[in-house]
Amino acid sequence: MTGHATLAWPPAPIPTERLVLRESDARDRAAFIELFASPEVGAYVGGARPRDELERAVPEVPGRRPGLFVIDLDGAMIGMITLDRRDAERPGHVRPEAGEAELGYMVLPQAWGHGYAAEACTAVLAWFADVRRGEPVVLTTRTANDRAMRLAAKLGFTEVERFEEYGAEQWFGVWSPATPNG
Numbered sequence: 001m002t003g004h005a006t007l008a009w010p011p012a013p014i015p016t017e018r019l020v021l022r023e024s025d026a027r028d029r030a031a032f033i034e035l036f037a038s039p040e041v042g043a044y045v046g047g048a049r050p051r052d053e054l055e056r057a058v059p060e061v062p063g064r065r066p067g068l069f070v071i072d073l074d075g076a077m078i079g080m081i082t083l084d085r086r087d088a089e090r091p092g093h094v095r096p097e098a099g100e101a102e103l104g105y106m107v108l109p110q111a112w113g114h115g116y117a118a119e120a121c122t123a124v125l126a127w128f129a130d131v132r133r134g135e136p137v138v139l140t141t142r143t144a145n146d147r148a149m150r151l152a153a154k155l156g157f158t159e160v161e162r163f164e165e166y167g168a169e170q171w172f173g174v175w176s177p178a179t180p181n182g
Contacts, residue, residue, distance in 0.1 A: 009066040011131075016123045019116060020072040021081065024063040028070055031077035031108065032062040040109040044145045046166065071107065071120045078116060079107030081124050086138055091163045092172035093138075100138045101128065103175070112147070121155055129177030136176045143169045 010023035024032075033054045035041055042048035063070065063080060071079040081104070088098035103125070107117050128137060139157050141148035149171060157173035164170070 008131075011127065013072075014069070014123050014127055016119050018073065019120055019123075021069040021120055021123055021127075022072055024061060024068065024070045024077075024080075026061050028077040029058060029060065029062050032080075033058055035079065035106050035108060038109060040112075041106055044142050044148065045106070069120070069124060071105075071116060073111065073116065078111040079105060079120070081105045081120055083124065083128060083137070091165060092140055092161065092170070094136055094160060094174045100136060100174075101132065103137050103139045118151055118154055121151070125155065125175060125177075134177065136174050138172065138174050140165075140170050140172050143171045 013020050013022040015021075033051065036049045036054050036058075037051040039048045067083040069081045070077045071081060083101050083103060085099045086093065086102040094100055103121060105117055105121055125137060128135070138160075139152055139155075141152060143149065143162065152171070152173050155175060157175045159171060159173050161172050162169055163172065
């Protein structure tokens, strides 16, 4: 994650029941372009970007940075998960110093409705809870995004507040890892 030199990156690939969460590589470039050009994916994240602009802008190995996991199904990228530090300038914080870890994800429309986002996010949250013991994770989504609201609840995020940002009502929640007794 940006701003945390103590976090070893990249981690070993994280297998789940059906997926592998891994660092990106060159074979993922077309899927990254597809993700950012998709009107369905873009509906709640500021809109799709023009494909020709993406073809020029996306590097040969896209998304190669700390905190970005590719969601891999049978050897192909179907989406991505990000863990980034939440900007102190933005509304929504659970720590006075801000900079919380914020979970984000995007999945290609053809992979929607199969529980892949829940499976992948659950694994990333477990990994994070292990490497950053006791640190909360926050999530923001538009209240109008029913799928994202259901997923936030399923993952165990609890509402902290709602606010207006990007011209829409946003839901802001926090996830805290279960603290083992003893």
